[in-house]
Amino acid sequence: MDCLLFRHGIAVEREDWDGQEAERPLTRKGAEKARDAAVGLRRLDIAPTHVLSSPFTRALETAKLVGELFRLADVKVCDELLPDAPPDKLFPLLASLPEDACVICVGHEPHLGLAAGVMLFGRPAPGLSLKKAGACCIRFDDGPKAGKGALWWWLTPDQLRRLRKP
Numbered sequence: 135m136d137c138l139l140f141r142h143g144i145a146v147e148r149e150d151w152d153g154q155e156a157e158r159p160l161t162r163k164g165a166e167k168a169r170d171a172a173v174g175l176r177r178l179d180i181a182p183t184h185v186l187s188s189p190f191t192r193a194l195e196t197a198k199l200v201g202e203l204f205r206l207a208d209v210k211v212c213d214e215l216l217p218d219a220p221p222d223k224l225f226p227l228l229a230s231l232p233e234d235a236c237v238i239c240v241g242h243e244p245h246l247g248l249a250a251g252v253m254l255f256g257r258p259a260p261g262l263s264l265k266k267a268g269a270c271c272i273r274f275d276d277g278p279k280a281g282k283g284a285l286w287w288w289l290t291p292d293q294l295r296r297l298r299k300p
Contacts, residue, residue, distance in 0.1 A: 256281025
């Protein structure tokens, strides 16, 4: 299984948003940059089978952009990708998917970085973090288990956007 952790794009600033935090959307520029980063992902010759997303608006908007680019109609909304969800709660969800799945999980920091730490080292690693619209790929050869993932790549949004150009 390949598990791609993809952080949502640039959202409206908290101080500029009057609504609920969970409903804070991407900015127009944030949506464009997230889409460009997703185009770069496509150049990495990956074939996602599933897109999972935090229920927060900005993550869901990013996940839908990714899903459209990879022609995946369904984005599954998962509480396991909420910003305050325990990182180890992702494992049962991932284990419920086919062993050969390529899963894109769209969420938030610091949750995604902590989840990457659990996947790679068996415990949260506070120093790991993804920039907005950045992504990493963690490969599990024998099913998704804590400490059993191998880091395949870790790319900034700028690196992903540069990949989109032939």
